[in-house]
Amino acid sequence: MRIADIKRIGVVGAGQMGRGIAQVCSTAGWDVEVFDVDDASLRTAAKKTRESLARGVGKGTLMPQQVEETLGRLRFTPKVETLAEAHLVIEAAPENLSLKLDLFRRLGQLCKPEAVFASNTSSISITSLGAASGRPSRMLGLHFMNPVPVMPLVEIVRGLETADDIVALAIEVVKHLGKTAVICKDAPGFLVNRILMPMINEAIFALQEGVAAPESIDLAMTAGTRHPEGPLALADRIGLDTVLAICEVLHRETGDQKFRPCPLLRQYVEAGWLGRKTGHGFYSYQA
DSSP: OOGGGOOEEEEEOOSHHHHHHHHHHHHTTOEEEEEOSOHHHHHHHHHHHHHHHHHHHHHTSSOHHHHHHHHHTEEEESOGGGGGGOSEEEEOOOSOHHHHHHHHHHHHHHSOTTOEEEEOOSSSOHHHHHHHHTOGGGEEEEEEOSSTTTOOEEEEEEOTTOOHHHHHHHHHHHHHTTOEEEEEESOTTTTHHHHHHHHHHHHHHHHHTTSSOHHHHHHHHHHHHOOSSOHHHHHHHHOHHHHHHHHHHHHHHHOOGGGOOOHHHHHHHHTTOOBGGGTBSSSBOOO
């Protein structure tokens, strides 16, 4: 398959990552079907996408006409069957292995044989998802960074059986989106999270041990190492449940204690303090 053969893209999941992926794909000129089982999530995604595009107009990166054209190429649906005609399906469901395996088994039965599958997973094995889909040679990881419309990087993760031409196609897709690709093998945490999560986790340990307050920990990294955002604020942005899930995968798959999730992180997730999306994490985001 060539990039010219991609006419329609399916996105599974209408959460923050899914709607961001859908937005950039639609802005790039593709027709996009966004599937989610939750009607409220679909309504929120439609609303947030319009707001995101409006911000682009305000910043001068989009023309008003482009907003309507982009929205005209987007469709939000609770029916997975609408993905049957997609040439590329990008899964952005919650970071849950059994959920993703079930999704790809279903997609493998639903979609055309020539369709390409990709997962936006942060840490789950692409090889295992490809096996579940029944078409491992046409499966790879497309791991976008958050927020998708702003962040330029996409990790292209090559599964054990991913074909060379599918990797080449993915590179062209990422370029067409105006983003930068890095290619890595299917290893726990891939590249970005393999490096990032130990830093975030260690910052949480420092907080748990009373080494410094959250503001001081973050300031140490922004003012001391020129990071654009401190590790605790970044964790809140990512979602503490997602951070925990990634740390658990890294710990389980590598057996290395350096990836052991900090107990305070687990406690916050159990309390429902998940960061920005719940209004409370290491910082408060209440209006």
